[in-house]
Amino acid sequence: MQDKFLNTGLTEQQASERLREYGYNQIKGRKQKRPLFLFLNQFADFMTLILLAAAVVSIFLGEEIEAFVIIAIVIFNGILGFIQEFKTEKTMDSLKAMAAPMSKVMRDGIVKTVETKVLVPGDLLVVESGDRIGADAKLVECTNFKVDESLLTGESVPVFKTSSSKEENYIYMGTVAVSGHCLASITGTGAMTQMGKIAGMISDADDEKTPLQLRLAKLGKWLVIGCLGICAVVALIGTLHGGDVFDMLLAGISLAVAAIPEGLPVVVTVALAIGVNRMVKVNALARKLSAVETLGNIRVICSDKTGTITENKMTVKFTVPELVKMKTDKIVQGVKTEYAQEDIMFLTFALCHNVHINPSDPESRYNGDPTEVALLEYIEKFYFDLSRLMKTYKRVGEISFDSDRKCMSVIVETKDHHKLMLTKGNPEVIMAMSDQIMEGKTAKPITQNDKNRIHRQNKDFSYQGLRVLGICWKPVTKMSDATESHMIFAGLEAMEDLPRAGVEESVSLCKRAGITPVMITGDQPGTAAAVARKVGILSGDEKVVTGSQLRNATQKQMDYITQTTHVYASVSPSDKLEIVKAYKRKGYITAMTGDGVNDAPALKEADIGVAMGINGTDVTREAADLVLLDDNFNTIVVAVREGRIIYQNIRRFIRYLLSCNIGEVLTMFVAAIAGLPMPLIP
Known part of the structure; x- marks a missing residue:
């Protein structure tokens, strides 16, 4: 029965029944805003409600024109805010449409x-290199299968999967087969x-008010208290001076309405809308x-x-020996009978x-494991026509990579029928299977000093956050000799996931602006520290804190850690959440990218x-307040600068507006106390 299922999968009728039972394979997101x-929603803030109340009072006092002006301002403000947020929602919809949801x-x-x-539970999912996986699934059978799980775990190195392993026999929605x-x-x-469960952690959360909204709400409350106080004092003093009680009450109410800055909401909205448009021009x-305005704080x-x-792209940084001076004219023709170290590294x-090469597509020339793609891109410096080279050296055998052996081998045959076995993998594993080492074009028995030297070089590369591979080989006369033993060690290569251009300058600019940059990653501590030092986040003797250390910390210890730590490694999604909460407990306005x-x-x-915006998932974009359309960390620094300019402009205008209104109120208040006729009345 199981064999029949593997050959046929579900029937369309079974799939339809399960679709009705389990529903669509879609992540729960924010409810679509109508x-x-x-x-x-544009009329829900406290200042707008005060203005609407002032308009009602103005109508009651017979000041229809003033009421009309206030209402017009409020409606204009609402329309402006609505247009901007509606455009943003449409842009988010277009970002979602960029994905190709097919399996x-x-x-x-x-x-x-x-x-x-x-897709429904029980479906047999067919996944090939380059496919985005559409649901969580258990492997039934696979061949040399690696998955990029960086969107889910933060790990930049692809994970090798096998159906026989209890730990690595599951694949997850949103990850990519490489x-x-x-x-x-x-x-x-x-x-x-797994993606759906993470989305569930965020979909029902309430939005928090921004610093400006909190300050404006506080200002509004003080304005209400002040206006009521002024109204009462003016009415009381006017009555004590012999004025009509009703007239004095009307005068106090009029004064209170005059004290409210009608232009404040619309100016704030206009300033923020200008800021949004300026940010879009720089891809934020x-x-x-x-x-x-939150960005400005x-x-x-x-x-x-x-x-x-x-x-998120591996690049070869070093090779030992260096290949920069090698000549490829004979090696690419397959006519060599003796090989130097550089030749073996190149081959x-x-x-x-197992990279798929697409010569006709310059935009996506290579499709496969990022590590192997990086090696091919590196040797393009020496020889470009790799498809031709692969025909010259015909593959006649392969021992695929697996997580136990930690290496991969191929057997290739030249035009004159010479066979070579080429192996790459973990340097320690490569050393263990080698009993000889190359020096130039000759091989000699490998000594303990040789192993110590290679081990030191490997450790030095690893300390720099580089991913290191060892290379070995041997000539093969018959296929039965093609075993991973008695190999000849050829060299090492080290690669890295390069920082984005300009990130180091952006980090420096953040520090000068009083902003603390913090790196939080699922990668290993050594890799995280190396990258952080390159971009300037980590300096001196600062240490990297791991997720396991965070999970064992009390809240007090957590607050201390966040005060002194700038790099966190091997963290889980819940660890990231706790780090952000710790910064917020300290009162820091915190951004998370x-x-x-x-x-x-x-x-x-x-x-x-x-x-x-480009490589981010729908779940992440739904959770975000700001989307970087070019996926560039540097853009957020530009956006912060724009936010600070807008925030300062808003604060200046509030001071100006309040100074004008307070001047009017004080003039009338002093006149009332002194028993003088009411000024500023036509």
């Missing part, structure tokens, strides 16, 4: 391409996936007007590493991989969440 709700499944014994939203292929049985869809999309920026500070980079699903809860908790 245009009417967006419009009415391949086996139904009725046929592989079909269907909408990802109609090499190999698999057949997997879907175990969870929609809210029951503010989902709400209030996000602009930021004290801490917590940033994910992979894809935010770095490019291993070019041939020991990120692109992965693992960042979404922390983005939602932060005073302002900043998501990536």
Whole structure:
């Protein structure tokens, strides 16, 4: 029965029944805001309600023109805010539409391409290199299968998957297959996936008020108290001076209405709308007007590493020996009979991989494991036509990578039928299988001194946060000799996930502006520390704190850690959430940037969440207040500068407006106390 299921999958009828039972395979997001709700929400703040109350009082006093002006201002303010937020919602919809929500499944014994939203538990998911996985599933069978889980975990290195492992036999919605292929049985869809569970942590959370909203609400309350006090004092003093009680009461009410700055809400809205439009021009999309001024108050920026500070693209940094001076004219023709270290390194980079090469597509020339893609991009400096090279050295055998052996080998054959076995993998594993080492074009027995030297070099690279691979090889006369033993050690290569251009300058600018940049990543401490030092987040003897240390800390210890730590490594989504909460407990206005699903809860908790518009997930963008349309960390620094300018302009205008209104009120108040006729009355 199981074998039949693997051959046919579900039937269309079974899939339809399960779709009715489990619902669509969609992540629960924020409820779609209707245009009417967006419009009415513009009138919900305290200052607007005060203005509406003032308009009602003005009508009661017979001041219809003043009432009309106040109402017109309020409506204009509402329309302006509505237009801006409605445009933002439409932009968010277009970002969602950029994704291609299609998946391949086996139904009725046929592989079909269907909408990802109609996947159901029990479906057989067919995944190939380059596919985005549409649901959580358990591997049934797979070949050389690696998955990029950085959007879910923050780890930049692809994870090797195998159906025989109890730990690595599951794949998850939203992650991307980078090499190999698999057949997997879907175990969870929609809210029951790992991504869905994280989305559930943020979807029902309430939005917090921004610093400006809190200050304006406080100002509004003081204005109400002050106006009521002035009204009572003016009416009382006027009555004591022999004035008519009703007339004095009307005069006090008129004075109270005059004290309210009618232009304040519309000026704030206009200033924020201008800020939103200016930010869009620098690729920062503010989902709400209030996000602009929050940016101007930021004290801490917590940033994910992979894809935010770095490019999420591996690049070869060093090779030992160096390949810069090698000549490829003979090696690419397949006519060499003796090989130097550089030749073996070159051939291993070019041939020991499972990358799909698309010569006709310059935008997506390579599709596969980022590590292997980085090696191919590196040797393009020496020889560009890799497809031709792979025909010259025909692959006749392969021992695929697995997590136990930690290496991969291929056997290639030249035109004159010489066979070579080329192996790359963990340096310690490569050393263990090698009993010889190359020096130039000759091989000699490997000594303990050689191993110590290689070990020191490997450790030095690792301390710099580089990912290191060892290379070895041997000639093969018959296929039975193609075993991973008695190899010849050839060299090392080290690669890194480069920081984005300009990030170091942005970090420096943040520090000069009084903003503390903090890196929070799921990567290993050594990698995190190396990247943080390169961009200037980590300096001196500062230490990296790991997720396990955070989980064992009390709240008091947590507050101390956040006061002295700028880099956190090996953290989980819940750890990120606790870090942001700790900064907020200290009263710091905190921003959290990120692109992965693992960042979404922390983005939602932060005073302002900043998501990536291109590589960010829908869940992350839904949780964010600001979306970076170019996925560039530097853009947030520009956005903060714009936010500070707008915030300062708003504060200056509030001071100006209040000084004018207070001047009018004091003039009338003093006149009332002195028993003089009411001034400023036509």
